[in-house]
Every structure is written in structure tokens, then in C-alpha cells.
Amino acid sequence: KIEPLKVTVDFLKVPLGLKKPPLKEALAALPGKPKSHILERHKPRRSDAMDNESQYSGYSYKSGHSRSSRKHRDRRERHRSKSREGTRGDKSVTIQAPGEPLLDNESTRGDERDDNWGETTTVVTGTSEHSISHDDLTRITKDMEDSAHLDCSRHLGVALGVALALLAFLTPLAFLLLPQLLWREELEPCGTPCEGLFISVAFKLLILLLGSWALFFRRPKAFFPRVFVFRALLMVLVFLLVVSYWLFYGVRILDSRDRNYRGVVQFAVSLVDALLFVHYLAVVLLELRQLQPQFTLKAVRSADGASRFYNVGHLSIQRAAVWILENYYHDFPVYNPALLNLPKSVLSKKMSGFKVYSLGEENSTNNSTGQSRAVIAAAARRRDNSHNEFYYEEAEHERRVRKRRARLVVAVEEAFTHIKRLQEEDQKNPREIMDPREAAQAIFASMARAMQKYLRTTKQQPYHTMESILQHLEFCITHDMTPKAFLERYLTAGPTIQYHKDRWLAKQWTLVSEEPVTNGLKDGVVFVLKRQDFSLVVSTKKIPFFKLSEEFVDPKSHKFIMRLQSETSV
Amino acid sequence: SYLISFSFQQRIEIHKLRQGDNLILGFSIGGGIDQDPTQNPFSEDKTDKGIYVTRVTAGGPAEVAGLQIGDKIMQVNGWDMTMVTHDQARKRLTKRNEEVVRLLVTRQSLQKAVQQSMMS
Numbered sequence: 001k002i003e004p005l006k007v008t009v010d011f012l013k014v015p016l017g018l019k020k021p022p023l024k025e026a027l028a029a030l031p032g033k034p035k036s037h038i039l040e041r042h043k044p045r046r047s048d049a050m051d052n053e054s055q056y057s058g059y060s061y062k063s064g065h066s067r068s069s070r071k072h073r074d075r076r077e078r079h080r081s082k083s084r085e086g087t088r089g090d091k092s093v094t095i096q097a098p099g100e101p102l103l104d105n106e107s108t109r110g111d112e113r114d115d116n117w118g119e120t121t122t123v124v125t126g127t128s129e130h131s132i133s134h135d136d137l138t139r140i141t142k143d144m145e146d147s148a149h150l151d152c153s154r155h156l157g158v159a160l161g162v163a164l165a166l167l168a169f170l171t172p173l174a175f176l177l178l179p180q181l182l183w184r185e186e187l188e189p190c191g192t193p194c195e196g197l198f199i200s201v202a203f204k205l206l207i208l209l210l211g212s213w214a215l216f217f218r219r220p221k222a223f224f225p226r227v228f229v230f231r232a233l234l235m236v237l238v239f240l241l242v243v244s245y246w247l248f249y250g251v252r253i254l255d256s257r258d259r260n261y262r263g264v265v266q267f268a269v270s271l272v273d274a275l276l277f278v279h280y281l282a283v284v285l286l287e288l289r290q291l292q293p294q295f296t297l298k299a300v301r302s303a304d305g306a307s308r309f310y311n312v313g314h315l316s317i318q319r320a321a322v323w324i325l326e327n328y329y330h331d332f333p334v335y336n337p338a339l340l341n342l343p344k345s346v347l348s349k350k351m352s353g354f355k356v357y358s359l360g361e362e363n364s365t366n367n368s369t370g371q372s373r374a375v376i377a378a379a380a381r382r383r384d385n386s387h388n389e390f391y392y393e394e395a396e397h398e399r400r401v402r403k404r405r406a407r408l409v410v411a412v413e414e415a416f417t418h419i420k421r422l423q424e425e426d427q428k429n430p431r432e433i434m435d436p437r438e439a440a441q442a443i444f445a446s447m448a449r450a451m452q453k454y455l456r457t458t459k460q461q462p463y464h465t466m467e468s469i470l471q472h473l474e475f476c477i478t479h480d481m482t483p484k485a486f487l488e489r490y491l492t493a494g495p496t497i498q499y500h501k502d503r504w505l506a507k508q509w510t511l512v513s514e515e516p517v518t519n520g521l522k523d524g525v526v527f528v529l530k531r532q533d534f535s536l537v538v539s540t541k542k543i544p545f546f547k548l549s550e551e552f553v554d555p556k557s558h559k560f561i562m563r564l565q566s567e568t569s570v
Numbered sequence: 571s572y573l574i575s576f577s578f579q580q581r582i583e584i585h586k587l588r589q590g591d592n593l594i595l596g597f598s599i600g601g602g603i604d605q606d607p608t609q610n611p612f613s614e615d616k617t618d619k620g621i622y623v624t625r626v627t628a629g630g631p632a633e634v635a636g637l638q639i640g641d642k643i644m645q646v647n648g649w650d651m652t653m654v655t656h657d658q659a660r661k662r663l664t665k666r667n668e669e670v671v672r673l674l675v676t677r678q679s680l681q682k683a684v685q686q687s688m689m690s
Contacts, residue, residue: 566605566656567624569598570663 596630602656
């Protein structure tokens with residue numbers, strides 16, 4: 001019972017950057033500063049949690065039914081609700097009831113993140129490393145609890161597609177070759193038209209090969225939860241086509257040993273043409289249909305309300321979800337949990353009225369409940385002035401940010417004046433010539449402190465380690481960027497994809513939808529893309545039908561008069 | 571301090587002159603609520619959208635009756651002229667069945683004369 005309290009007190013004792021350790025160590029410890037020892041204590045639990053996630057992260061479809069996922073989700077819900085009033089953001093003291101964790105895996109995601117956080121989250125699933133092709137060919141079953149079975153069905157889909165493609169590709173060749181092989185002596189000689197047809201078959205097959213590779217067999221950009229309906233339909237169509245051609249071929253040509261070889265060649269050419277048309281249909285269905293905008297999707301991030309609008313064409317819900325995600329990573333500013341809540345000082349005034357300390361003394365329970373009820377009633381009657389405090393707190397914060405920003409800009413400008421690019425005519429001894437990395441390190445020291453303070457104030461310090469700042473500085477020096485260009489990355493919160501991959505790019509998202517995800521988009525469809533910390537709520541609206549009418553304006557009809565006093569004689 | 575405004579108004583009776591098929595009065599008007607008041611050279615207050623006399627033909631009925639250039643016409647035969655469009659004003663003055671028009675005008679020179687006499 002005393003232990004959590006002691007831990008809280010301990011971390012308050014750790015220096016919060018007030019004395020000046022050597023600069024490099026301070027910055028190296030930037031991400032994981034005072035709470036590092038607490039994190040170590042809880043690391044085992046966190047890695048368990050992450051491992052559980054990685055198991056079902058292969059599918060991005062929400063199933064409410066699997067045991068392990070439900071258990072994990074319940075645990076997460078519980079932890080999340082507790083961490084809300086816990087230690088988010090500022091370093092304030094909260095006295096928790098005994099037995100509950102002081103910092104759980106959700107709240108540590110707040111400010112100082114562990115450097116090793118990236119290692120314990122398993123982002124990549126087995127399938128994404130090994131499978132090189134299809135994302136969404138025919139799925140036989142959707143058994144979510146068996147991820148091995150899922151990999152199997154993905155591979156099965158790929159295999160089916162490849163088999164069908166090979167069949168379709170080799171059939172015309174078979175049509176052409178079989179008569180030659182079986183009854184060559186009886187065949188009528190064919191001559192020039194046949195040769196022309198051979199060439200056309202060859203080139204059409206080549207184009208078909210390249211086209212179907214481009215359309216079907218490239219590395220997918222996402223794993224979809226359900227079968228991609230159009231691809232399945234196209235595969236069925238191709239299969240039927242090929243089978244019906246084989247039937248006709250078998251009956252009319254093989255059985256009767258047709259001697260007109262030109263007819264056979266034309267038959268084969270017609271099959272290739274039909275396949276090309278099916279490929280054309282595939283291009284239209286898979287690529288073109290979605291390009292013409294039909295719907296406007298509004299994506300709102302649940303955590304902080306950042307929203308964007310996108311125009312899409314006819315897509316199924318799962319494809320629209322992938323589209324939204326592709327745009328999310330470069331449009332939405334990065335999710336910063338430290339910026340979410342109102343500062344403690346604003347809300348705590350309200351709470352200070354009725355903080356209840358339960359120290360486990362049984363005989364005083366009656367008194368305490370009576371007292372707490374009275375305190376709560378008194379607090380409710382008290383006038384709520386928290387909006388005032390919020391306003392002043394915000395103004396103060398704004399002022400502080402601007403002051404730090406000014407210092408940072410000046411420091412960086414000054415630092416950049418210390419180096420310049422080596423010109424040919426400069427005579428310098430080799431010891432003084434530096435490569436970009438060394439140049440970056442040389443000028444970094446003078447701006448490091450200002451940078452650290454600024455990042456602290458804007459609560460961005462988990463996103464930029466010293467190494468990343470140095471790398472960015474090296475990059476800017478190499479490309480002759482000005483200080484302002486260097487600072488662009490830090491002064492505004494950029495989109496998620498800008499930050500270091502390992503930390504922020506998580507690939508698994510859960511698609512939550514009331515309608516089946518292979519349904520097409522319609523007006524009013526709402527679906528949610530969930531991550532652990534937040535979710536994107538996407539709603540659909542149909543683009544209105546525009547009635548455009550024409551009005552002809554004669555250029556000579558533009559006439560004007562002066563607004564003067566008219567004078568009329570009477 | 572108080573502002574006392576005197577409106578000095580004069581009643582003028584004009585007998586229309588017949589010229590062929592028309593009855594003319596012998597002056598020109600400017601102003602109206604549909605006109606630009608800032609262009610009026612005769613008004614003291616440049617937001618005044620009233621009807622002003624802009625020209626008086628020499629020897630015409632208006633000059634004979636005592637109408638002067640720069641007068642603001644307040645009423646014509648009892649009809650108010652301070653809030654009319656230019657065209658409405660013209661129509662009120664040129665009614666075919668009226669041979670006599672009685673105008674109520676106000677004049678700046680009149681005002682100034684009285685003010686000067688009061689101050690001295």
C-alpha cells in the first residue's frame with residue numbers, strides 16, 4: 001500500500017532538468033527521463049500486452065468473439081478508464097487506491113516514452129513478411145482465431161490465382177499446338193494468314209501477360225479483411241470462359257479432327273481477344289471506376305477532432321478504408337496524447353473539493369461517507385470558474401511557447417552562420433574540412449538547449465530524439481537549406497509519416513462497420529478505423545447532383561451609366 | 571449647448587406656360603432618393619437626397635414667381651418632395667391637368683441671412 005506512494009514520491013525527487021547535466025546525456029535521456037525506472041518495473045507487463053496484440057494483428061477486421069482478443073480488449077478498457085484521471089501530461093501527485101498500478105501501459109504512452117518501445121510492439125505479422133502477392137483473393141473461411149489457417153487461405157488464394165492465370169495463358173497455345181501434334185499430316189497448309197494470326201497471338205499474349213501482372217500480381221498495399229469481390233468475380237468469369245472454350249474445342253475440333261487449321265488458329269485468336277476484353281473489364285472495374293468522385297468522406301480523429309474531407313468514387317467499404325488510411329498518414333497531424341487534456345491546474349480546482357482518502361480504516365467509514373456527501377454538495381454549489389483559469393492558462397502557455405520559439409529561431413540562425421560550404425578557391429588544410437555529419441555536430445551544441453526547451457514546452461519531445469535532430473540537421477546542411485527550412489519540421493506538428501518509422505508507423509488498424517465491409521459506399525455509411533489510442537470515424541456523403549444551366553451574355557449588353565445627379569427640366 | 575435650427579420656407583406660386591402641347595415651368599430639378607447625394611452642389615448636407623432647383627431659365631414662369639437656383643423643394647401642391655425619386659418628382663411637377671403649382675421651398679441664403687442678423 002505504501003509502495004505506490006513511495007514510487008510517486010521517488011519520481012518527484014528526480015531532477016527535472018533544473019540542474020545542468022552535460023548536454024549530450026541530458027538529450028539522450030530526453031525521451032525517457034524521470035519515469036524510466038518506473039517503466040522498467042512495468043515493462044514485462046507491457047510486452048505481454050504487445051505480444052497479445054501481435055497475434056491477432058494480422059487481420060484488420062474486428063471480431064468480438066475470440067477469447068483472447070476479448071480478454072485483452074477488456075483489460076485495455078479497464079486500464080484506459082483508470083489512466084484518464086491518472087498521470088497524464090503534467091507531473092502531479094495522485095494518490096491511488098492500493099493495489100492498482102501507478103502507471104499502466106496506456107498512460108506511459110503520454111509524455112516520456114521508452115526508447116525501446118518500438119521493439120516491444122510487434123507490428124509486422126508473419127504474413128506480411130513472407131507472402132509476396134495477393135491481398136484479397138478468394139478466402140475460403142474466415143476463422144479469426146486461427147491465424148495460421150488465415151495465412152493458409154491467403155496463400156491458397158494466391159495459388160488459385162496463379163493457377164488460373166497459367167491456365168488462361170497456356171490455353172491458346174495448347175489450342176494451336178494440339179492439332180499439330182496429333183494429326184499433322186491431315187492438316188491443310190495455312191500460309192500467310194496463319195502467320196499473321198500467329199504474330200498477333202504472340203503479341204496479344206505478351207500484352208496480356210504484362211497487363212495481368214500489373215493488375216493482379218503486384219505486391220498489395222494492404223491486407224483486406226474480406227474477399228475482394230471484383231477480383232473473385234473476374235476470376236470466376238475467366239474460369240468460365242476458358243472452360244467453355246475448352247468444351248467447344250474438345251467437341252468440335254479434337255473429336256472431329258478438324259482439318260481446317262486456319263479455323264483452329266482463328267478460334268485460338270478469338271479466345272485471346274476475349275481474354276483481353278476481360279482484362280479491359282478488370283481495368284475498368286478495379287482501377288477506373290473508383291476514380292470519378294461520387295462521395296465525400298469525412299474522417300475525424302476521435303482523440304483530438306482533427307478532420308479532413310476526401311473525394312472518392314465507387315468503392316467498397318474496405319477499399320475506402322485503405323484509401324482513407326493512405327491519406328491519413330500524410331494529411332493528419334501526428335497524434336500527440338500529451339496535448340489532449342486540459343491542464344491539471346484547470347481541472348484540479350474542481351476536484352479538490354472532494355478528494356476522498358480511503359486508508360482502510362473500517363470504523364471511520366460512516367463518518368467519511370457522511371463527510372464526503374456534504375463536501376460534494378458544497379462543491380456543487382460553489383461557482384464554477386474553471387473557464388477563467390483555462391483562458392488565462394492558455395494565454396500564458398501561448399506566451400511561453402512564443403518566447404521559447406523566438407529563442408530557438410535566433411539560436412538556430414546564429415548556429416547556421418558558423419559554417420559554410422567549401423568553395424574551390426578556399427585554401428584550408430584538410431584537418432579543418434568536415435563532412436556534413438561533423439558539421440552538424442559542430443553547430444548542434446549551440447542550439448541544443450534552446451531546441452530542448454522548445455520541444456518540452458510544445459510537448460513534442462517524445463517525437464524527436466537527439467539522433468533524429470542531428471540527422472535532420474545533417475540533411476539540411478547537405479542540401480543547403482536555410483535555418484527556417486530546418487526549423488519547419490519542429491515548429492509545426494507534421495503528419496505522422498514524417499516521423500521515424502519504427503515509432504509511429506503502426507500498420508494494423510481495425511475496421512469496425514455495421515454493414516458488411518464488401519458492400520459499396522452509400523450515402524450515410526459510417527465506419528470506424530480503430531487503433532489502440534484513438535480511432536478515425538469516417539462518414540459518407542454523396543456528392544450532390546449538379547444541375548448546370550446555361551446563360552448567354554451578349555458582350556454588347558454590358559452598359560453602364562454614371563451615378564450623377566440627373567437633371568430634368570420641367 | 572443647444573442647436574436651434576430654423577427652417578425658412580417660402581411659398582412660391584408658379585403659373586405654367588403653355589408651349590405647344592406642353593406646359594412648362596421654366597426650371598430644372600436635380601436630386602431624389604435614387605440619386606447620388608454627394609454630387610449635389612447646392613446642398614449643405616451631402617447626404618440630403620431632396621429635390622433641388624439646378625437651373626432657372628431666364629424670363630420663365632419660375633423666375634417670375636421668385637424661384638432661385640439652389641432652392642430645395644419641400645412640397646408641391648401639398649405633396650411631399652423630400653423623400654421621392656427623381657422621376658416621381660418630375661411627374662408631380664408636370665401633371666397635365668394642373669396649371670398652377672404651389673411650391674414650398676427652403677433656401678440656404680435665407681437661412682444665412684437670418685443667422686447673421688441674429689448674431690449681430
